[in-house]
Amino acid sequence: MTDDLLGRHRSVLPDWLALYYEEPIEITHGEGRHVWDSDGNRYLDFFGGILTTMTAHALPEVTKAVAEQAGRIVHSSTLYLNRQMVELAERIAQLSGIPDARVFFTTSGTEANDAALLLATTYRRSNTVLAMRNSYHGRSFSAVGITGNRGWSPTSMSPLQTLYVHGGVRSRGPFAELDDYDFVAACVDDLKDLLGHTRPPAALIAEPIQGVGGFTSPPDGLYAAFREVLDKHGILWISDEVQTGWGRTGEHFWGWQAHGRNGPPDMLTFAKGIGNGMSIGGVVARAEIMNCLDANSISTFGGTQITMAAGLANLTYHLEHDLQGNARRVGGLLIERLRAAAAHVPAVREVRGRGLMIGIELTRPGTDRADPQAASAVLEAARAGGLLIGKGGGHDTSCLRVAPPLSLNVAEAEEGAAILEEALRSLL
Known part of the structure; x- marks a missing residue:
């Protein structure tokens, strides 16, 4: 089904309409901080539809x-x-x-x-x-x-x-x-x-x-x-x-x-x-x-x-529900966890951000040259581990963007950080 949908996408939509992943996914539904694709795979969502799903997927009050x-x-x-x-x-x-x-x-x-x-x-x-x-x-x-x-x-x-x-x-x-x-x-x-x-x-x-x-x-x-x-x-x-x-x-x-x-x-x-x-x-x-x-x-x-x-x-x-306060508390834990994980990966130039708006910039080890291939590789590895993140950056899209819904809890932050740490270690 996904392959057929991809072919139909390519036949009627612009070439410049970007899709993530070598094998693009169709997200069919979500709940809280998780989404599911058309093959039934469940993902922890750390990108929220490019920061649009601010609160949670299928939030009962909004629906x-x-x-x-x-x-x-x-x-x-x-x-x-x-x-x-x-x-x-x-x-x-x-x-x-x-x-x-x-x-x-x-x-x-x-x-x-x-x-x-x-x-x-x-x-x-x-x-x-x-x-x-x-x-x-x-x-x-x-x-x-x-x-x-x-x-x-x-x-x-x-x-x-x-x-x-x-x-x-x-x-x-x-x-x-x-x-x-x-x-x-x-x-x-x-x-x-x-x-x-x-x-x-x-x-x-x-x-x-x-x-x-x-x-x-x-x-x-x-x-x-x-x-x-x-x-x-x-x-x-x-x-x-x-x-x-x-x-x-x-x-x-x-x-x-x-x-x-x-x-x-x-x-x-x-x-x-x-x-x-x-x-x-x-x-x-x-x-x-x-x-x-x-x-x-x-x-x-x-x-x-x-x-x-x-x-x-x-x-x-x-x-x-003081989601701003939650972003400060849980985001602070997440960024420190990611900085600790990145300290052992030479390709990580910088982990930066505030609250639940975190960037991980990747470069060729020992240089300041952007490495978009590494960013794509980590994006793929994170997805394989059950985590969706984004990409960006003014230097050839070499920054990973982490921006979960603001209701993210500590257990989910730890789970996502562990998946992302493993994905970063795939560059070693």
Whole structure:
């Protein structure tokens, strides 16, 4: 059945639509932190549909909310009042930390970033955008144009002029050998120099932790230091929270809070985990920015009743069960366990991350050269052992990405770490 489905996939879908594994699998159902494939194999899921299954598979509270809403009405568009959309927007606005916040719902993180760029460029009357090297912001034409990761940039054509800034990757690049204080200072000096050579940009868009880029991040406080420079020029700060939002890092509810000494960003974008697999994205912005558009607009599927019902149920469960605290506690144990395992594997350059957002970068032993073949080999070995993980990185996809649902328990963390340790040892 899987072979037939693979052939059908290849005959009707694009060649560039990537599939994991030499023998791709069809996931048929899940429960908690586990999924099953069409051959009946059971896996511990440490990737959660690319960080979308934030809470758990088949979470009863969410499935009940979806079923009940589907029995009433699935969709009506934003042309009509929508109680579920208003209620979720109220909660997200309050949680965002942005004063006088307005929320616009989309169907994905890509669309959320696209909307944020529309708002920023309109508000600032500029089509120049600052972005980080090694960044990823989505697959739309505008989002590709601000993505600083060659592996995810299929074209150099863009409606925007994008200028790339240093700082998203701590352990590589021209400032890697500096201590944290001097690293931040060097990146700020680079930003100041860049701004002296260009017309004022609309905004800086940045992921607090770069997701597709391999879970890399700068020292805490970098974006706060950037903010001091940006504010002098009236440049907006957009925090891309598509992967870091909703407490995944454990230490904070939003990634920007590690850089928040000067307050919240002007805008933040979100998606992924809030829907626990349902298609929800969005932008939060100060009212004056959100309301700057002078033409009509709607969102046909953004904020539709069934996804909003799922988001409300999922967010309620998340907060009532302190999943951010669980990510901090269990994620701390998991990362230390993985660091101990990786210490005996020369191919592991670095184990990094926060909470349940962990990256394991692989290189050719004794060098800094990326080793995507090793990453693929470990991905395969982990699957054979009953564990699903992801890949990423700005250097030829040589970083393993570990991001389980936030309800992961200690026993499951230990089980997954043991499987991953064995998979890493297969490189020896």
